[in-house]
Amino acid sequence: MNETNKKEETTTHKIGIYLWIWGLLFVLSFFSYMVDWYQFQGLLRWSLILIFMFLKAGLIMAFFMHLFWERYALVNVLLWPMTAIACFIFLMVAEFKYTLFTRLLYFFVGG
Amino acid sequence: MSDPKIEGYQFKPGFSGMAHDTASDQTMFKGVHWGKAMMWIFLLSDTFIFSCFLISYMKGRGSTPVEWPNPSEVFGLHVFGVDVPLLLIAIMTFVLITSSGTMALAVKYGYEKNKKMCGWLILATAIGGLTFVGMQAFEWSKLIHEGVRPWENPFGAPQFGSFFFMITGFHGTHVSIGVIFLFIYAYKTFAGHYDEKKRGWFTSMKGDYVEIEILGLYWHFVDLVWVFIFAFFYLW
Numbered sequence A: 001m002n003e004t005n006k007k008e009e010t011t012t013h014k015i016g017i018y019l020w021i022w023g024l025l026f027v028l029s030f031f032s033y034m035v036d037w038y039q040f041q042g043l044l045r046w047s048l049i050l051i052f053m054f055l056k057a058g059l060i061m062a063f064f065m066h067l068f069w070e071r072y073a074l075v076n077v078l079l080w081p082m083t084a085i086a087c088f089i090f091l092m093v094a095e096f097k098y099t100l101f102t103r104l105l106y107f108f109v110g111g
Numbered sequence B: 001m002s003d004p005k006i007e008g009y010q011f012k013p014g015f016s017g018m019a020h021d022t023a024s025d026q027t028m029f030k031g032v033h034w035g036k037a038m039m040w041i042f043l044l045s046d047t048f049i050f051s052c053f054l055i056s057y058m059k060g061r062g063s064t065p066v067e068w069p070n071p072s073e074v075f076g077l078h079v080f081g082v083d084v085p086l087l088l089i090a091i092m093t094f095v096l097i098t099s100s101g102t103m104a105l106a107v108k109y110g111y112e113k114n115k116k117m118c119g120w121l122i123l124a125t126a127i128g129g130l131t132f133v134g135m136q137a138f139e140w141s142k143l144i145h146e147g148v149r150p151w152e153n154p155f156g157a158p159q160f161g162s163f164f165f166m167i168t169g170f171h172g173t174h175v176s177i178g179v180i181f182l183f184i185y186a187y188k189t190f191a192g193h194y195d196e197k198k199r200g201w202f203t204s205m206k207g208d209y210v211e212i213e214i215l216g217l218y219w220h221f222v223d224l225v226w227v228f229i230f231a232f233f234y235l236w
Helices: A015-037 A042-064 A072-079 A082-109 B014-023 B034-063 B087-111 B115-145 B159-190 B210-235
Strands: B077-079 B082-084
Touching (some): A015 A042, A042 B210, A072 B034, B034 B210, B087 B115, B115 B159
8 A cells, every 4th residue: 555645634532531431440440359359259259350351341442442433344353253262261161171070080089 | 543534535434334345355444554454463363362371271270179379368468567468469450551541642642743742641651561560570579489380389279370470471571562662652752753754663654643553552452461361360
């Protein structure tokens, strides 16, 4: 692509939106720290950790990395490969359960 | 930033724009700076690397019958006679988010051609990143002092150390590289390389404030990875 005949018109966003997202990220980080501070356990702990994590990740990607304003072609190129990671997680969960099962079987019950 | 235009090319928003973008027989992402598109592709591949680390950590932690060390205690600090869980990690998280915010503002001021604000904010980001790396070095030396090794540790399952050093080490490397580039770009901003359209070292590309956004993408990604490490390694 020829760099010289390109006329870029870029628009910037109001400072308020960045400050809002920044503040929200602080609040969400504080909340996720509180999960550990109050020593929530079990399903409550895991779901809270995941909720705060995905909210933070979403805010960073959407507004700090401008994905919210980006063209759909780029957004789709970036987000669809994540399904491969989800599949990999799914496979490895099955795998660690099997490994743990065989270890317990051979260590404690015997082969 | 959002929809830069090439002469003669009209960008269409939404799904019809996406169809146009992917179906046209020329370049995809028309009007997007190539450096920005390549940074996104790089970040996508980096996402896969960090995912593999975190998934292997999940597999290692899930498959051991030995009890996993409690991160809340392992990473706790003893300050002013009180044990505070995860104190250092919490401060590191806040430092990194602060630097991410200053970077986002630097990108905004860069596009507004506000050289001074942009430069100072990049410098603030670099100092935030440096603080983070410093605290991580402190954390590492503390744990090594307590006997944590990649093959053993006094707290529980021996796998803990190898995953800890691998994941936080790889992330710390990313932060360190980012800090180096932040200092370079702060210099380039103050020196006015982007106003004068001065060419870079390895490229014939003319300098432009879009480079600040590309650097910003990398820095936000480092913060993004930390969000996942914080959740899965330190809190879980």
